[in-house]
Amino acid sequence: MTVLIVVIVVVVVLLLAGGGLVLARRKRSEQLQESFGPEYDRVLDRSGSKNEAEAELAERRKRHQQLDLRSLDPQTRERFRGDWKQIQGEFVDDPGGSVDKADSLVTTIMRERGYPVDDFDQRVDDISVEHPRVVENYREARRVRDAYRNGSAETEDLRGAVTSYRSLVDALLDEGGDGHDGGGSGDGRHREDDGRHRDEGRPVEGRRDEPRGAEGERAGQARQEREAGGPPADGAHDHDGSRR
Template sequence: MTTAIIIIAVVAVAAVAAFFLLRGRHNGGRGLRSRFGPEYDRVVARHGGDTEAAERELGDRVRRHGNLDERPLTEEARARYAARWASAQELFVESPERALTEADALLADLSRERGFPDGEDFEDRTDALSVHHAAHVDGYRRIHTARHGDADTEERREALIEGRKLFDALLAGGSSGREHGNRHLVKGRGTS
């Protein structure tokens, strides 16, 4: 009789533990989906629909880059970057390729100055940016890809427009990855 009670207790504890383990894994995926938004779907697709592999990758990104503190920009730096972006947009009419090259370099410089990984590793930089600016990092990828690919003028124009969203978020100083829903607040100006 005592053995039967012990076996029933062990089975009950195992069932409860399994329930909470599965529930926790499910909620973790929802948390990552909420935090990364479209980036979550992009990573799942890149892993051939394997959500567990995608969630491992995204979880690794959060562990590596989640504690990164974005450095503030001086007003002079903001003005310098804003002027560079305006020049890149104006250059688009004459040379879309050169405009995207400038926008790509500008986003690399701006993200580096804000404290994101520097160097030549585009993927590491975009991984870090995706943790803090998931809603906008795809625009940066589109600029980088259109610059190096066979994109037509319309695709390049759309890439520049999408990349502007990350530029604005970095320039404003918002950290959208930490604010679920990928929105950033700009002090004194509300939500942008």
């Protein structure tokens, strides 16, 4: 009987431990999916193993936490914004050169922020932790830049690359929250909210037109009275609301 009780206890403990492990793994998966968004699916498709993909993403996050990243002072940030405006302005005359300069500017900003920049693939992995939704833009922009250097990029490709670089520049210079674009303040929702608040301050069309309709009705009544030759009744008002 004692042996049976011991066996039952051991089995229960093992079941509880196994259930806890399953729940922990499920929670970890949910956190990684929420944090990395489309980057999670990309790594999963490439690796073919969920455990392998999640191990890689967890390692990226661990490495990112060890980086000595720093924010930019206002003067440096404005200087980089000015550099970007100049790059955009030069696109019409030199599309390929603009793409080259955009790529260099991104590397410079990352270096200023404290990212290691010696290896492109490592830069992409590091960026993906904070900016998982724009990191694919970075990959595509670099692909177009390489194609331009090989003489196989069209103007529209170059235009798209500049747009992709711009999304990353904006993310690196963003001052909203921690700049994370996976589901935090850097996902663009604050811009939508700003637009909604501006719309709320606009006059409603029906209300704006309503006084005109009332004035027009009063004006029509006054005109009918004048055409009939009768004086306005005591207390009547003109169409502008003034008392006669």
